Amino acid sequence: MSPTHEPRWLTPEELRAWLRLQAVVELLPATLDAQLGRDSGLTHYEYLLLAMLSETPGRTLRMSQLASATNATLPRLSHVVKRLEARGLVTRHPCTDDRRATLARLTDAGWDTVVASAPGHVETVRRHVMDVLTPAQVEQLSTIAAAVGRSLDPEGRLYALTGD
Amino acid sequence: MSPTHEPRWLTPEELRAWLRLQAVVELLPATLDAQLGRDSGLTHYEYLLLAMLSETPGRTLRMSQLASATNATLPRLSHVVKRLEARGLVTRHPCTDDRRATLARLTDAGWDTVVASAPGHVETVRRHVMDVLTPAQVEQLSTIAAAVGRSLDPEGRLYALTGD
DNA sequence: GCGGGGTTGTTGTAGAATCAACTACCTGCC
DNA sequence: GGCAGGTAGTTGATTCTACAACAACCCCGC
Numbered sequence A, B: 001m002s003p004t005h006e007p008r009w010l011t012p013e014e015l016r017a018w019l020r021l022q023a024v025v026e027l028l029p030a031t032l033d034a035q036l037g038r039d040s041g042l043t044h045y046e047y048l049l050l051a052m053l054s055e056t057p058g059r060t061l062r063m064s065q066l067a068s069a070t071n072a073t074l075p076r077l078s079h080v081v082k083r084l085e086a087r088g089l090v091t092r093h094p095c096t097d098d099r100r101a102t103l104a105r106l107t108d109a110g111w112d113t114v115v116a117s118a119p120g121h122v123e124t125v126r127r128h129v130m131d132v133l134t135p136a137q138v139e140q141l142s143t144i145a146a147a148v149g150r151s152l153d154p155e156g157r158l159y160a161l162t163g164d
Numbered sequence C: 001g002c003g004g005g006g007t008t009g010t011t012g013t014a015g016a017a018t019c020a021a022c023t024a025c026c027t028g029c030c
Numbered sequence D: 001g002g003c004a005g006g007t008a009g010t011t012g013a014t015t016c017t018a019c020a021a022c023a024a025c026c027c028c029g030c
Helices: A012-040 A044-054 A064-071 A076-084 A108-128 A135-151 B012-040 B043-052 B062-071 B076-088 B108-129 B135-152
Strands: A059-063 A090-094 A100-105 B061-064 B090-094 B102-106
Touching: A012 A044, A012 A108, A012 B012, A012 B135, A044 A059, A044 A064, A044 A076, A044 A100, A044 A108, A059 A064, A059 A108, A064 A076, A064 A100, A076 A090, A100 A108, A135 B012, A135 B108, A135 B135, B012 B043, B012 B108, B043 B061, B043 B062, B043 B102, B043 B108, B061 B062, B062 B076, B062 B102, B076 B090, B090 B135, B102 B108
Parallel strands: none
Antiparallel strands: A059 A100, A090 A100, B061 B102, B090 B102
8 A cells, every 4th residue: 555645535426336245245255155056965065157158169178278277276176176076066187188177177066956946946046136126226236247347357357347 | 049938038138138148247247346445455345335324424324224225235234244343443342222132333433444445446347338339328228227126126125325 | 010922133154265385398599 | 307386275273253042121011
């Protein structure tokens, strides 16, 4: 921090927007985790991981790619994949091209889990987000989240932002 | 994904908005935690807690009120306050009116911590959120976050949504 | 006043995220 | 060839969170 630099405070409108955003950021993961945990025994992050693999040709991705795709750090991903492997939802294979790399592949059981979990998860997203917004607001949200996401991830390696 | 019966799936626009929102929800807390932890030795949640107390007349709040104000559960709050008390930033007092209740009060050291941390925190919020949006988008965000927040917290006991 | 039922808050513990090493590997350069 | 420096991933220790049980207390009806 530069100590002599006077910070620009937030305007009342900005402060209100910030407090509301903060509430969403705090409550949304808790809500998703609760629904997925109750109905499918999955964490929100675990679901996201499996879903990303399920949408990839070959259902296989390098750890580093999977980390980017799920907005996570490599250490975190490593632990989660290890747990999912122990549960038989994912397998790990060494990569022949680059022997440092590890490939994570979705098993049939993992696929079945995603397929079984998706409807309930989508329904939750719909109820708490999409259904309370107008189509115009969904577009606004998309634009706003893209802008904020870019500033949070300057390297722009996020899968989720594909389509800019 | 091809389950036999999909409920109401997301449209392409909704899916894109959802993936982007998901990225923000994942990355924003990490960014705030990193900045506050590095510069002030605080968690984002700890900062929020101290900030809420600092804005209250008497710098004192009941645990249950503080939990609502920070969008947290009571058990979580209890643990965090215990840690902050051990660090001398907060004190706990029994409430004379209702002897079940506990009052949390910000100490002078806690106040100093908030004052010292606020500029860096605000600067981070500004850089990653406000400065990448137009004033109109800030208003849109405010409206959208309020709607989503209400659906996530049906009982509407959130401090953060005050001002609807 | 005295139980029953609903609050208010704390604690213990088990699960998950974070951070800092550390290993193994690749690439480029001498 | 062999070494320096960077990349990929894993592991272990610590910290934080969530969930469930629990204790203390208020309030209301009788």
